[in-house]
Amino acid sequence: MTSLLLALLVLGVIAALFGALLGFASVKFKVEGDPLVEQLDALLPQTQCGQCGYPGCKPYAEAVANGESINKCAPGGEDTIKKIADLMGVEPEPLDGAHEQDNTPKVAFIIEEDCIGCTKCIQACPVDAIIGAAKQMHTIISDECTGCDLCVAPCPVDCIEMRPIAQTTKNWQWDLNSIPVVELD
């Protein structure tokens, strides 16, 4: 009888001890936010274009973490889908048909003589890459432009166009075109 009580007591004390330990750990090492969201957000191209249907890259990352399909990032393209698939441990899917487009990097360009200074594009730009004031000509800081396309639609005089980033010797990718080489698979 004493041994039974002793055993119960010992087990009880151990249980209480571990319970307290776990409780302490849950307070002490509490994870703020969802680390998966941060990881997903790091994979996305941060163009903040909203083509996925979410207002920015972070909201889409949150949605993916909550089960949204991974193939909605058009600017990221196949590469990003592959990376998200790796991270999430799911099969990569082809880019959503609704978003299919060429994802060659572009920057917006304002045809300045046509600009009437309505500031609509400035309000649309998610990264504040357009400078200008009311009734003053606007222009784009091309280094900050993510090529998200969001400023094109609001322009009342259609003076914004998306121009592909020019290839220079600095960003040239050593494509094999200049040297006759066949690639094997």
Add this chain to the structure above:
Amino acid sequence: MQSIINRIENNQFWKFHGGIHPPEQKFLTNSKPIKPLHLPELLIIPVQQHIGVPGDILVNIGDTVLKGQSLTAPTSPMAVPVHAPTSGTIEKIALHVTAHPSGLSELCIFLKPDGQDKWRPRELCEDYKTLDRSDIIRKITDAGISGMGGAGFPTHIKVDSKPNIDFLIINAAECEPYITADDLLMREHSATILDGINILRHLLIPRLVLIGIEDNKPEAIEALKKATADINDIHICVVPTKYPMGGEKQLIKALTGKEIASGGLPIQQGIIMQNVATCYAIADAVINDKPLIERVVTVSGQGLEKPQNIWAALGTPVRDLVSLCHSTQPADKKAIIMGGPMMGFTLPIDTVPVVKTTNCVLVPSEKELNLHNTEVECIRCGQCAEVCPSNLLPQELQWSAKAKDHDKLKALNLFDCIDCGACAYVCPSHIPLVQYYRIAKAEIRQQELQDIKAEKAKARFEARKARLERERKAREEKQRKASEARRAAMNNSQEGTNAKSAVAAALARVKAKKAQDTGVSAETSTEATTEVKTETLSPVQAAIARAKAKKAAQAAQSTELNGDNKAPETGANAGADATPSDDKQSKVAAAVARAKAKKAAKAKQEAASQTPEENVPAEQTLAGQSSAEQEKAEEQMNTAPKEKPAADSKQAKVAAAVAKAKARKQAKAKAEQAESITEGSAPSQDEPEKTDVTSAEVTAKTDAAEAIETTEAPANDKKAKIAAAIAKAKAKKAKQSSNDLDESTDDSTIENPLKEGTVESKANSTTDSSAEDSDTASEVKPANDKKAKVAAAIAKAKAKKAVQASNAGSSEVDDTMEKADAKSVNSEADVAETEVNAEPLNGNDQSAPAVSSISQQKKARIAAAVAKAKAKKQQQAESN
């Protein structure tokens, strides 16, 4: 350290891993002296010829420059200037294909030599040792010297390091199998090279100077030995010939046994390396004040008759070099390689200029250049790993590069690859391994740039979000404060009733003034006082009156000749009644009467042309009724003020607006009725479109009349203008849908008394009565002008919409399809027309004294831009 020096002194050197022995072709060029090249017709000088950033261009097109004059100024430490290789004029500054494997264009300065080769003033330096250290470095910087061995690193950065280094290594290895430029330079100019080495010694104070040279250049070794015979701390280190001995890390390993850590720099090990050609350039720059404007280029290959080394001015097109050596290759098969056969690249065109890093131009024969080996699968022979001078695993790198596994590539130290091409050279499967590495390196660099950019974009996005949130909070705070203030004011209002009445009085005065402004000058201040009274007109009464007037108008619409005769009469009578009496009510009544008269006139016109005489009696009675009702309305209006003298003017306005809206609806319904009636009762009618036209005109007219009504009744300027704008829009719509609008214009102008000038004239102005417009516009005060313009803009927009709507509508309603087609085709033209009309309108307004023509022009331009955009959109919509 001492053991290393001892070993070097005993000429016992180290070996680096790997390396290959490609067949030597130096005999092609190493037996002939360096030949100076005549100046070409045009020099193409790329603004950037080195690693780093380009400088700012100092010259303009058409400038005359002297030999040695700098064409760019360095803006950052990593920039070096470029200089004019001879005197001449700047022909243009444009993009041109430069010495880069991509074959892409870069900014170049095109210099046309004048043949005089006239130097800029030079400061020759007898003894560089008297110069300050910083002076020497400035001279090197200004001379635009960058590494001449191939990479093109700015030399002044290398030599500006902390002195008292262990080893200064002069790279004279020249391991590429064809190149002999450094070999010949050492043979012919060993003294100048030694001067350069001495300047470097003076700057860097090394413990030992090592000249690394391969054993296949005995004559150069001899010349250097002779030149350095009396200097103890310069060692000529003869190393075995092995490619790539000339690589920086490889030569350091071979001479000192030290290995440079991955990602590290030789200076961290107390070593600095310079190319012999760079030493020559340094001596020239410091002693002779001669910037880097020419260099030795080996022009070699079995596709040439006379391969040789050439002193070429920088910017000389490669074509000139090749033609001096007589190419034997047919023009279509001539491949020109810049750089050696191991690390060079094929040029897309032969006008690519010689730059600071160009040491070799190769014109191979077809058998020399084996371009036709097709790549096959890797057989895991491991030869590439054996020859790799950087101790990498080329086959693993290749697989990862093909799989684009960037993490794995980094783990395999891809960036330690020096692109020497030894692995590709030995590969039995002809895999162009180096190409894969180059692509992978570029991709990784690009990816890193993109990551940085994404990080920046994210930060900016977050900052923007924070800003918007901040602004929203500030706005809410402001609103909250304002509402609190309002509430506080309301609590205090009991005591402020007196003040309130004073405000009301002031408002009344202002309104009176405004009303006066709109009126003609004939009207005196006595009328203003009566107008104040009219504000107190009973809204209910006014509304009823208007409604009745409208009913009458509807009835009158279907009248015939008789009714027609009567209606203008009543209108005229009403007008006559109204003008003499200063009372406001009478004016309202007059307006109503006029409107009715107009409508009647309109109805008469169409009826006369269409309907048979059988309806005459019935319509006569209708006309009678309408006139009776008109009289009634007038009576009511006259009595109205007596009944409710103290009514709120605001209420009146609201009521007026409601009445107006109703009236419009009715008018529309009536127009439709009229249409159906005419179609039904008059089968003789030729075109159904005519009904459309007339009905639209009638609508416009009614609205115009209503606009007058509303203006008069509440005596509110602004409202009047908005109403006028609407009326204008309607009028425009009518105009566009009608083919003959002249009569409508005439009608409205004829019946337009000067009193309502402001409002009516605006309506008219759109219907082309410019003469009338300018008259009335001159009466308009400048303050009203601006408002009128706003109204005009609104009207314009509405008119445009109306045009589009009417186009769509007409295609459905009208059976005559051709009309619809014509309209949809012309819709763009219509929009443009609307704009054209709008601009003359503004032009007429300009005649009003206080309007600045500049702002008008600007507005017109903006309007044009908007119109353009809309036209574009419409076009797109149509094409879809």
